[in-house]
Amino acid sequence: MxxxxxxxxxxxxxxxxxxxxxxxxxxxxxxxxxxxxxxxxxxxxxxxxxxxxxxxxxxxxxxxxxxxxxxxxxxxxxxxxxxxxxxxxxxxxxxxxxxxxxxxxxxxxxxxxxxxxxxxxxxxxxxxxxxxxxxxxxxxxxxxxxxxxxxxxxxxxxxxxxDVTEYLISPLHHTQAFLAGQYFLNSQQSQFKTTLVEGMLGNEQCIALTGDSGTGKTLLLYDVAKTLQANDVDVLIVQSGIVQGGQHLLKKEGWRIVDAQSFLQLPKHWYEQVDVLIIDETQKIDEPIVERIVECMQQYELNAIFAYDPEHFLHVLTDAKHIEAMLAPHITRSLNLTAKFRMHKELLAFIQHFFDMSKRAYVHQFSRVTMEYFDSFEGLSLYMQTLPNNWHLLNFHAPFDELQHHVEQLSNKEIDDIAVILDGQFFYDEGRLSTTHEQAEIVLKMLYYHLTRTRKNIKLIIVQNEPLLQTVLQIVMRGM
Known part of the structure; x- marks a missing residue:
């Protein structure tokens, strides 16, 4: 303009x-x-x-x-x-x-x-x-x-x-700003907040909140929890990973937050004192634990919000589709966040084009995307010594178990800048990014999930894969 x-x-x-x-x-x-x-x-x-x-x-x-x-x-x-x-x-x-x-x-x-x-x-x-x-x-x-x-x-x-990323805060990583109310919800989040709060204060026992990575599910959930607590409603938040960082600060402020494994060991009086359960990243929680959460919801007549990304799972044991099917009989209403606003518009355009060549990105330039190429892993090893410490690294050349462990560590972190190592397993099949890996679907979802969680800069490091290099060059050159 x-x-x-x-x-x-x-x-x-x-x-x-x-x-x-x-x-x-x-x-x-x-x-x-x-x-x-x-x-x-x-x-x-x-x-x-x-x-x-x-x-x-x-x-x-x-x-x-x-x-x-x-x-x-x-x-x-x-x-x-x-x-x-x-x-x-x-x-x-x-x-x-x-x-x-x-x-x-x-x-x-x-x-x-x-x-x-x-x-x-x-x-x-x-x-x-x-x-x-x-x-x-x-x-x-x-x-x-x-x-x-x-x-x-x-x-x-x-x-x-x-810069849109300047306005996006996480209650887990910018906790003081969250507690001080130094944030705003977008129009869709505000609309859903009204529905969720009214539902939890009323008779809607179980509401599903879905949305892709970057649509602001966690911020909305914690904002709803804050509003409910201000109305003397006791809320228990269950999260997939270990309680860390900002969640400890929230607990010091009187918030009830437990990880999924600890939920199984909670004493009976906790359930009796709680009015509302809020479960974040439900797709990352093992099915037996989700089953136990549903049992407690019914046994103690608790209202609940289950938030999850239907398209995402980080490991073989937990498939979001199975979780979704398990919850379906209990869901009284579903809300789907669609406005992906956590990441920069330029990055989103690049990622869509990178995964599907038919989705051409009409942007002036990809100033937030850089690419490096190495024909040897020795050269790559030397280069990696120059990568700044604040960059997160995702190495798809690593053994799958190691990659999976690293991905799970990254899943609860705020990612501003990410470097991704792509080796010879990646190729394009009829214009779509593919991989020869035996866990191909999971690998591609891991890659997509973490790229779409990145707020500022993406660096693709391609090793011993000239065809991939040529295709990615076509994408980035179109944006110049």
């Missing part, structure tokens, strides 16, 4: 038929509803007596952060500070302040001062969010003075300023 002059929108709103106006705004990629253009026109009339016309130039109108969908009515970005203006047809009370606080959360990541305003058309009034997060009425002179003081206005594609 490029910036535009607000006077252009105001003039066309007055003089063009609405259907032509809509086409014109679509051409300009201005994401603003026709009803809001009247509010914008009123704002311009309100401000015009107090400053020069250039103050209305270089605004991003209706900008949305990709993947998250967070929208801003008006943004004017300069080197020294940013101005954000939200448009309202009527006064909506404290909702206006909360909206600006939400904007503040997202714009803070641009690391420069931001001034937040709301204009109310109904009363022809302007409000500013104060440094103490209060909403106060201000003069139009205040806003126009700021617009005149902006220096070196940004005029390029605003989307490149926003």
């Amino acid at each position: 490029k910036p535009m002059n607000l006077l252009t929108i105001s003039d066309t709103y007055t003089n063009l038929p609405q259907h032509i106006l809509k086409t014109y705004l679509d051409y300009k990629r201005v994401l603003i509803r026709i009803s809001e253009v009247g509010d914008l026109q009123a704002l311009i009339r309100y401000l015009q007596p107090y400053g020069p016309a250039y103050c209305f130039d270089h605004f991003y109108v209706g900008f949305q952060i990709e993947q998250i969908g967070k929208e801003f009515d008006l943004l004017r970005i300069a080197e020294n500070f940013i101005v954000n203006i939200e448009l309202k047809s009527i006064h909506t009370g404290d909702k206006m302040r909360k909206q600006l606080l939400r904007n503040k959360y997202y714009l803070t990541f641009l690391k420069r001062p931001v001034y937040y305003f709301t204009y109310v058309h109904e009363n022809n009034e302007l409000y500013e969010l104060t440094p103490t997060n209060e909403l106060r009425r201000v003069s139009p002179k205040r806003l126009m003075k700021l617009l005149q003081e902006q220096q070196h206005i940004y005029k390029d594609n605003v989307q490149v300023l926003f």
Whole structure:
């Protein structure tokens, strides 16, 4: 999206038929509803007596952060500070302040001062969010003075300023921020949260929450747990792996969290005290333990949320499809998260193309994907000594047991950067990535699962496999 002059929108709103106006705004990629253009026109009339016309130039109108969908009515970005203006047809009370606080959360990541305003058309009034997060009425002179003081206005594609990975927190890895409420759910998560909370407070005994890796299941579950606990509901969270890191911090705050194996040894009074069970990553839990959880749910009349990825399993013993079939008779409602927002859009486009050549990635470049090639494992060994310690490594040349153990260790970690070693077992069969490994389906799912969990950068290290090198080169060169 490029910036535009607000006077252009105001003039066309007055003089063009609405259907032509809509086409014109679509051409300009201005994401603003026709009803809001009247509010914008009123704002311009309100401000015009107090400053020069250039103050209305270089605004991003209706900008949305990709993947998250967070929208801003008006943004004017300069080197020294940013101005954000939200448009309202009527006064909506404290909702206006909360909206600006939400904007503040997202714009803070641009690391420069931001001034937040709301204009109310109904009363022809302007409000500013104060440094103490209060909403106060201000003069139009205040806003126009700021617009005149902006220096070196940004005029390029605003989307490149926003890195979606900066906004994604994990309750397990950013626990203090989670407890402090320094996060927001996307629209689908918010909708599902309402359903889950109402279901757990009501009579829906068992709800399934499904979704691919990166759709935000864990954050939603822990947010639901926090809301339920604030309503005096006792919640027990059961997780697949050992309790670690941020979960220990949550336990110190009074949260009940156990790993799947420990669930079997819980004393009877735990079940009697608990109202709701929340089971995360159910597909990673062995079937006998899931059966025991279901038995406890029924015996003690507990409500429960089972979260899982139907397409994922990390080892042979636990197949998500078996778990899904086991739970099916008990599920009263299913919710499926579809918005994959944990990873960067560019990475997702590359992964889809990498696994299926027919899914061509229409991106400008793959700046977050790098590739190295080695014709000998001796050269690879020397290179690996230079890999930064903060990069996670997935070595598909390793023995399967070793690979499986490493994958299970990675499964509960936040992955920003990952390096993947791909040897001669990988090839393309009719445009789809394949492998000669005897556990081919599991190997490919391991690879897909961890690539789609990566937030920032992917490095493919190809060894002794020229055909794979040639194909991957075709993919990355198309993005240049």
